[in-house]
Amino acid sequence: VDKSSFRDAQKYLDKGVSVAAINYRLSVTDPLPVPVMDAARAIQFLRHKASDWNIDKNKFVASGGSAGGCTSTLLACLDDMADSTSKDPVKRESTRLQGASVKGAQTAIDPKLIEPWIGPNVYHEMIYRAVGEESIEAALANYKQHEALYKQFSAYYHMTSDDPPIYLGYNADMTVPAISVGRGIHHGMFGVKLKEKSAEVGHNKIYLDIKGLDETSEYKNGDDFIFSILLGK
Secondary structure (H helix, E strand, C coil): CCCCCCCCCHHHHCCCCCCCCCCCCCCCCCCCCHHHHHHHHHHHHHHHCHHHHCCCCCCCEEEEECHHHHHHHHHHHCCCCCCCCCCCCCCCCCCCCCEEEEECCCCCCCHHHHHHHHCHHHCCHHHHHCCCCCCHHHHHHCHHHHHHHHHHCCHHHCCCCCCCCEEEEECCCCCCCCCCHHHHCCCCHHHHHHHHHHHHHCCCCEEEEECCCEECCCCCCHHHHHHHHHHCC
16 A cells, blocks of 8 residues: 555644554555565654654554454554564564554454454455465355464454554444445444444453544544544643
8 A cells, every 4th residue: 555645744743643544555466464464564764764764662553444444453453573682673663552543443364253244245355365366255165274373463363451552433323234334344343343342351441433433532533533643632
């Protein structure tokens, strides 16, 4: 995904928040783990350049919508991928985040987990192409082969009490089963289920905003959340 057209940085810069719009490959063309490792590498590179670019290594929030939201949420829940013994100085940097602010994010991509939540219209091509299959039928037929990968790259399975806060924004249509693939893959039930998981593990730092239905977040919007985490306001 080419982010060179990103034009929304000024509102952050005006408040003293640095912005990096990163390019990453999508799972529909480059199966897992490629997209996640692209994003993780970007975080590590930014931390590696922190002194040169006047970045605070201890204040990183990832943001994105849909695929970018999925990866941002996952990275917020994954253990640190830093390799202290690597000869590559970038790989020695941390991948841990201090927060994630996302829209329409898939908090899991495991088809056996998410179809009962949302219905068969959750099966966007990202779900089967993420594991290199050409159809959902093939992905399900070969599920045992892909199960570990699906779980490895689903935030839901990784959430623990020490993970950072996450703001999850969704549109209002909570119809189940979802009425279309477009609605299904961005369904608010992804947020509901991660919030339930958060409570189950004692995390309790999911701020859920389903427009017009469940605006339980104390933040006005995702930007308000970002500024609170980074600026302490």
